[in-house]
Amino acid sequence: MSSLIHPEVPLLIIRWAVGKTRQTLLCMIAFVIPNLIGTIVLICVAPGPSNKGGLIFAFYMMQCFQAVSALQVMRSLLLITSVTLVSS
Numbered sequence: 001m002s003s004l005i006h007p008e009v010p011l012l013i014i015r016w017a018v019g020k021t022r023q024t025l026l027c028m029i030a031f032v033i034p035n036l037i038g039t040i041v042l043i044c045v046a047p048g049p050s051n052k053g054g055l056i057f058a059f060y061m062m063q064c065f066q067a068v069s070a071l072q073v074m075r076s077l078l079l080i081t082s083v084t085l086v087s088s
Contacts, residue, residue, distance in 0.1 A: 034062075039062060042055065
């Protein structure tokens with residue numbers, strides 16, 4: 001099953017934001033907020049014909065902004081690699 005939202009787009013946006021501000025942690029926190037909002041909307045709003053569009057938007061918002069975890073993993077791997085290279 002293919003996704004309608006490409007994970008590269010938010011990852012590129014967060015990489016740009018981190019490069020521009022030099023604040024990795026603050027950018028990651030800012031990118032977690034839409035994910036939390038989407039989760040709260042999906043939990044609290046009862047599905048119905050009048051709010052299908054809002055629920056699908058909340059779902060896509062959750063899926064789109066999960067690129068933060070990819071950035072976290074990437075930075076962890078880079079840190080492990082640099083520590084390994086320095087200690088060798």
